[in-house]
Amino acid sequence: MTTYHNPIGIHAQVWVGDWSPASARKACASSVEAGYDLIELPVSSIEEFDPVMTAAIVAEYGLKMGASLGLQEHSDISSEDDAAVQAGRAVLREALSLVRDCGGTYLGGVIYGKLGRYTAKATPRGRANSMAVIAELADEAAASGITLGLEFCNRYETNLMNTTAETLAYIDEVGRDNVVAHLDCYHMNIEENSFRDAVLAASAAGKLGYVHVGESHRGYLGTGSIPWAEFFGALHEVNYQGPITFESFSSEVVQPVLSRNLCIWRNLWTDSMDLARSAREFIRENYGA
Ligand code: MN
Numbered sequence: 627m628t629t630y631h632n633p634i635g636i637h638a639q640v641w642v643g644d645w646s647p648a649s650a651r652k653a654c655a656s657s658v659e660a661g662y663d664l665i666e667l668p669v670s671s672i673e674e675f676d677p678v679m680t681a682a683i684v685a686e687y688g689l690k691m692g693a694s695l696g697l698q699e700h701s702d703i704s705s706e707d708d709a710a711v712q713a714g715r716a717v718l719r720e721a722l723s724l725v726r727d728c729g730g731t732y733l734g735g736v737i738y739g740k741l742g743r744y745t746a747k748a749t750p751r752g753r754a755n756s757m758a759v760i761a762e763l764a765d766e767a768a769a770s771g772i773t774l775g776l777e778f779c780n781r782y783e784t785n786l787m788n789t790t791a792e793t794l795a796y797i798d799e800v801g802r803d804n805v806v807a808h809l810d811c812y813h814m815n816i817e818e819n820s821f822r823d824a825v826l827a828a829s830a831a832g833k834l835g836y837v838h839v840g841e842s843h844r845g846y847l848g849t850g851s852i853p854w855a856e857f858f859g860a861l862h863e864v865n866y867q868g869p870i871t872f873e874s875f876s877s878e879v880v881q882p883v884l885s886r887n888l889c890i891w892r893n894l895w896t897d898s899m900d901l902a903r904s905a906r907e908f909i910r911e912n913y914g915a
Pocket of ligand 1: 777873
């Protein structure tokens with residue numbers, strides 16, 4: 627098998643639910659021990675996130691860094707409520723400054739609206755509010771060499787973009803070079819007609835910027851129903867060079883806000899290191915990086 631050189635990442639919540647110096651060290655040391663190159667930090671849901679401490683520990687372990695967040699009801703920039711839009715704008719600008727202060731180059735996730743259940747369709751005004759904030763944030767990010775990734779989610783976690791095509795349409799309307807599509811196979815599995823078509827479309831638009839790998843139940847890779855050969859084959863077909871970050875959540879590691887927003891009710895694993903090593907080996911064997 628050909629060897630590929632994508633950075634292979636892991637979400638910090640596989641290891642820890644908070645970001646004290648001791649937890650940051652445990653997460654970084656464990657990521658390296660399990661064979662990963664990159665750690666993804668959930669910047670908004672971690673209290674008292676210290677960028678100087680984070681940068682030092684991430685550098686000490688020689689890791690690359692990614693950052694992600696999901697907005698909440700009170701900070702939903704796709705709302706028609708101006709107070710929520712302004713609160714979300716403040717959350718995003720703070721997250722961007724944390725990423726910049728850590729020396730990071732990527733801020734992704736559900737940054738375009740609330741991560742959570744909606745009971746109505748997105749409105750044109752709400753969508754316009756979201757795009758206005760993202761356009762402004764992208765300009766600020768560009769000044770620091772930071773890329774913004776829009777992670778579309780399944781219908782139960784956002785009403786704004788559920789597919790690659792919808793994400794590309796939004797990005798096209800925002801019209802900023804440093805805004806990319808962030809594809810997560812957990813969400814794709816629920817919403818896309820075809821994994822291959824989705825990857826090819828994002829790549830053809832020049833917007834395939836970041837990839838999350840997660841199983842259909844968000845547990846051990848290879849034990850669910852994701853069509854891995856098709857997905858990994860498509861990433862090879864378009865010569866994707868960007869990060870591939872493993873996400874898995876269990877009630878074993880609890881970060882209250884994120885766990886609740888992602889509906890992590892089941893205990894899908896108990897041993898973080900066993901899970902992480904297994905995922906790393908799965909990516910090596912099935913992707914070739
Ligand atoms: Mn994801």
